[in-house]
Amino acid sequence: MSAGIDDVAELDEDTADYVTFDMAGERYAFPMRRVQEIIRMPAVVKVPLGPPSLEGLANLRGRVLPVVSLRLCCSMAPAAHDETTRVIVVDGGVPLGFVVDRVASVISIDPQAVEPAEAVQSTLRSDVLVGVIKSDGGEMTTVLDVDRLIGSQFARLAEKRGAGGREVTARTAGAAEPEGELDDTLELVSFAVEGQEYALPIDQVQEIVQAPESVSHVPNAGSRVLGVIDLRGRLLPVVSMRQVFGLPVTPLQPQNRIVVVSLAGGVVGVVMDTVREVLRVPHHLVAPLPAVVAGAGRVTEVESVCRLEDGRRLVSVLSVNRMFDSPEVRDELAGYREDDQEMSTQPIQVADDGRGDEELFVVFRLDDEEYAVDVDAVQEIIRVPEALIRVPKSLEFVEGLVNLRGSVLPVVDLRTRLGLGRTERDERQRIVVLIIGGARTGFIVDSVAEVARVGRNVLEPAPELSAEQARVISRVANLPEQQRMLLLVQVDQLLAAEQAAMAAEVCEAVGDEALAGV
Template identity: 30%
Template sequence: MAKARKAHEATRQLVFAVSGQGYSLPAEHVLEVGRRPTITRVPNAPAALAGLMNFHGVATPVVRVSALVAGPESNDFASSSESKIIVYDEGGAVALLIDDVVQLSADSSAQSLNIGRLLADTFLTTARISRRNVVQSGYEAPREGAPINDRDRALLSFQVSGQYFALPLESVVEVLTLPVDVTGLPRSEVTSVGMISLREELVPLISLAALLGLPGDANGRRHVVIVRFEEARVGLVVDTMRGVVRIPESSVEPVPSILQRGDGDAEIDAIARGDDGRPLISILSPSGLFRNRAVSVELAGQAAENKTMTDVSTAEANQRFIVFQLGDDVFGLPIGSVDEIVQLPEAISRVPNAPEFVTGVINVRGKAVPVIDQRLRFDAAQSATAKRPRVIVVTIERLRAGFIVDSVSEILSVPDSAIGPAPQLPGNGGHVFDRVAARDGAMILLVDPRELLDKAERDLLERFKPAPGAARAL
């Protein structure tokens, strides 16, 4: 009887519908059936690959069955609602986008699909997801917060009440948009905005404008800079993020003695001169901020509550990533690989004889830097909200280049346990992404900086040398 029951289970078929047609799969290989999840698009992937989904913490390819059935050479496949998924075990989990599940039956006249063969025909290979190299990329980035050379300061720059401020990059844990549901505190300091729960830890929020005696801007979209000093963390509410900047030490001066008076003097550590007419940047002192009485009161008030909560953030190491947008897609880049983030100038200088993939050249602190429009390379949709694109400046094997993106939204601190390997992805762009990070049920594709340019492009860029006066002319 047991053998007969086992044989019966092996012959059952899961019948489903796609584009009005019925198909079936062996039920014994079905891992899960559910509604369409959040899917992360993979740039330049074949039409059959819808993207990646988070399946119990593992990045899993999501495939359109309508495209598989149409064949690898066809881009004209029948329309499908794709409202459901079947997670199927085919030498590794793969999610199949379908319209609906019809029945589970041992007797079905629906067309049986050989998923393994269809995947092989479409993608050439579907490799079992490997668990090796889950945490660390093959890219060996500079130490986080380390300057590109010893004479530079790596800073995170932002605006408060129209003025420019910055914090040392190594003191910044992460940056996020100010949540709507901030918990207010009774009888709190005037500088207090409230508190938020961040990975099982209560973090007090302080208005940097109020702390520095500046008028606040309650109308704009504000951000929270999570700052670490020793064992304490606090969220500083600021107005507009400017991005990562690297300032030569020769451009940094101590605070004038006449300004070392008043309530806010201890918080400002130095002043950075802007080049090319850029405004001055006040560099804040993390130790000075945490010594401020208002901040000390907020930290003391939360210490008791945090003792009763599990601090998972100190239980394992975290990695930090710059999160940027291209159209509706979100990507992460190791923060240690980023030289600087600047706004895209209104006009980009076109340089004769530049490689075809180079959009133009911009002036970054007196040096001509070639820029590449990553929106085109990732085939990203036009962003409806991006007002002023940004340029992420990266050094790749001694070559410095800027990559145009729609926006840079935050610095994300990701626990090692939430980082996994990217599955082997088909298409021209799959090799760019070596890892993925799980966040709020979705996956963020993590970019391997070395793969932003292939060897041929690096060779062309190496031979491309803008004229010595190109930077001054920009």
């Protein structure tokens, strides 16, 4: 059908072209100049928190296409899709597909034959009408206003249409601003060792991977290096942060993460107890380590200290070079790099920002759709206990509290939070423990699928179809070769500030007395 449209792209100045289609037995039209193409009904990924008319997101030759029910936009009863169902892709600032019952034809008419909307009566809302085309046979075709249809359902998309239809997003609109903003902030990856919080500058971190069940030990290896792991065909020497700090080295646990850092001559993996979050700290909150402390041997690994939450939270910023400043450690790591060069000649590709060209996500399912969160925000994944501590007069989506090794953990039903229907508990469900604003919160998901490594080239901003959806579902990983689309959840937007504060107050109020009974 789209080939036929291309054939009539050359317009006569004395005529106007329209694409006509049917809905509920009536004939309607869009101006031809607004139609990009017409496709069959594609497979769609359902998106929570969007307008009711949104059917989902589809892959259109590598681009994410929001697909909308035109019946629902026009307050008509929904209808099942069949072989005649089509999607008319229009220019709405970003491509937008309207589902119609059937496409009829492309017609050329005299503009004078279109009667304005004010002169006709219709069962449709008059604010989405342009006018009516009357044929010689007495048939009428109602012309719909594309912009008003978009604006009535998707105000955020309508706002994107600037001069000439140029797309403006939060990412592009502020493109000139982040440089100054970043100059005034320090970006860090924070982690915990023995209950103490530390951080590394993000430009020194290539990537973060989950610790394997074991590390391959090498005979006659030095005491500072735990061993090696395979990282995409390369041998990566691994050091324990506990070892660097002179603490007892504990067996690897599921919550452990390996932070891959750049070092002169190569890279090294450092095992952390847990990785907490990515911090952006204004420089005025970062102070150098006092000289009286900096001269005390081992602690010279600490370069500065961040004073967060009015000084109640102190994060020690480490220097990679100082961590491995010992000649013995450098010699040991150099030995591993020499062995690695003999076994593999494939160089490690490092992106300009030092974090590589991939991002790591924990993928989980709700209904039949796949969602993902940044692995850095995930502290651990646990089973849903048989009993939760119910909290009266709490938020609708708060399921209760869990005793997590002696600490109170608020648990949220993520289906309810995203406006999906509740479901019965089953063995596949898990609680994904996330770090939000420095506090832990558990989110019940239908199942956890995998930890996926996704190339940055397939990540794109999610269409902003509603204010809340735009905040929570920030990006989309479009994987057409796998016939998958991952909806990337912005963790810090899952709970509003007041909701997070309320959860913290509930945890504090419950205290040890309630936990003792669990």
